[in-house]
Amino acid sequence: MTLAFGQQMLAIPGPSPAPERVLRAMHRGSPNIYDGELVDMMPDLMDDLRTVARTKHDVALYISNGHGAWEAALSNVFSRGDHVLVLATGRFAQGWREMTEQMGITTDMIDFGTDCPIDPARVVEALNADNGRIKAVLCVHTDTASSVRNDIAALGKAIQSTGHDALFMVDCIASLGCEPFEMDAWGVDVMVTGCQKGLMTPAGMSFVFFGPRAKARAETADCRTGYWNWTPRADPAMFYQRFCGTAPTHHLFGLREALTMLVHEEGVQAAWARHAVLASAVWAAADRWAEGGALRPNVPDRAHRSLAVTTLQLEGYDVEALRQWCETKAGVTLGVGLGLDFTQARGTGLFRIGHMGHLNAHSILGTLACVEAGLKALGIPHGSGGIEAAVTAIAEAVGA
Ligand SMILES: Cc1ncc(COP(=O)(O)O)c(C=O)c1O
CATH class of the missing domain: 3.90.1150.10 (Aspartate Aminotransferase, domain 1)
Known part of the structure; x- marks a missing residue:
């Protein structure tokens, strides 16, 4: 039986699981995309996303899954031939590394295995031994395959202690809204996440948060393409630019409801x-x-x-x-x-x-x-x- x-x-x-309230908020006809409710709700929605990420800096929105957020983040800060250090504690850091290599960026990886976290001392060692080649350190907060959680605060502190100017880029796709995370206080330059886990919205949107150091790098990044470019998305002159085209209208209504639950109610x-x-x-x-x-x-x-x-x-x-x-x-x-x-x-x-x-x-x-x-x-x-x-x-x- x-x-x-x-x-x-x-x-x-x-x-x-998507809350019924979120699904109901999405269940409507196509809205006006020029003005009215959808356009008016964007500033508060962006503020609420910043509240969840604990940052005062910028956020760009994408119609994509987490893989898209990975590529978006990479394309905005790197040029072909750049070199990055990947810290792995499971499948997802490996996945981000593979995508990085596919974009013509060279990676060094320190593999910490799949049952214990990144050791900040080894990262300090690697950065101290570097002669300015490493442009960024990439890692995953919660590796969803191994379920190892890395201490991002300790890593941020360790990276800063070296005086190295590598960007600190963190994947919070499985952790945002679930695990304590403080983007600005922990010295994170770029953070990527998706809507379908802690943010309780059906899959299909992702977010890249970026601070001033990353923003400066973007000015010369030659991997940057029109579609992934985070500048007009974060600070659009017109609503149409937020998504480089038609917005994911219904997802935005669902996300609005989910953020109301997460930020304003709970x-x-x-x-x-x-x-x-x-x-x-x-x-x-x-x-x-x-x-x-x-x-x-x-x-x-x-x-x-x-x-x-x-x-x-x-x-x-x-x-x-x-x-x-x-x-x-x-x-x-x-x-x-x-x-x-x-x-x-x-x-x-x-x-x-x-x-x-x-x-x-x-x-x-x-x-x-x-x-x-x-x-x-x-x-x-x-x-x-x-x-x-x-x-x-x-x-x-x-x-x-
Ligand atoms: C930590 C982490 N990074 C990246 C991804 C990839 O996201 P997506 O499957 O939405 O492309 C996932 C998906 O489970 C994930 O858990």
Whole structure:
């Protein structure tokens, strides 16, 4: 039999579940694109995006996914033949590096593996040994494949301590709105993100935030093309220039509603705190399950785990059978594992629980309980009391 009928739960690390309110805000006829509601709402929408990123600087909007944001950011600051340093803690930093190379920019990569964060001391070493060749340092805040979270504040400080003038460029595609992030205070020059994870909007828009040092580099960047050029997008003379053509009208209405929820109703810091508690519930359950010997969180140290996604390793049992059980018997879709190569996606022994965006206590507890039911149904050894531990984590954090 199956118990999958009813509201399906999407527990993957993006796209995250879109709130009904966001979907309703998008459900309308095509609007006037010359003046009126859509055009008038843009200044506040841009301010709200800056509030989420904790920056006073510029933001450019794109009709694209996260890969588009990667390319947009690169094309605005680099010239062919430039050299950058990539710091990798999983598949997504590798992906950004590949795109960088495809644009004719040379990369050096320091690979920190897939279960621990970037070590700022090694970055300092690399920059101190450099003779002005490295134009930027690229890294990912939360690598969604490994679920390692990097300490961007410490890295920003480390880079500044060297006096090197490399730009600091950070991918917050999986972390913005979920994990604490302070673009200006942490010395980040360029930050890229997408709308479909912490920003709770159906996939299709991305954002590149850039500070004054990056803006100055853009003046001479020869990878810059008319379409990706961030200048008219961030500061348009006419609405039409914001997207170098027709705007993603309905996405903008959806994003407007999502930002109202995140910035004006819940508050960005409260959203970070909610993600921290929900993540702690996932870890409490996972750490108990790990006592059975077959299953364990990919990142051993809680201090280095993402608040938005948890990658789990299953040894000696079929991870796809567990994902299929959760999907077809319980109505919960879990994330596939991603190896270093996307073609390995289903052969890694990994799966992921997404806990980002529009989620609350009952959605996380429901997901965890269904995973535990799947472990039981399939005879996969696991420590008992995972759900009890998750419930306790939530009860203790929330209190009376
Ligand atoms: C950290 C990170 N960077 C980049 C991407 C690529 O984004 P997209 O799939 O929207 O192109 C993702 C997608 O999951 C991601 O999690």
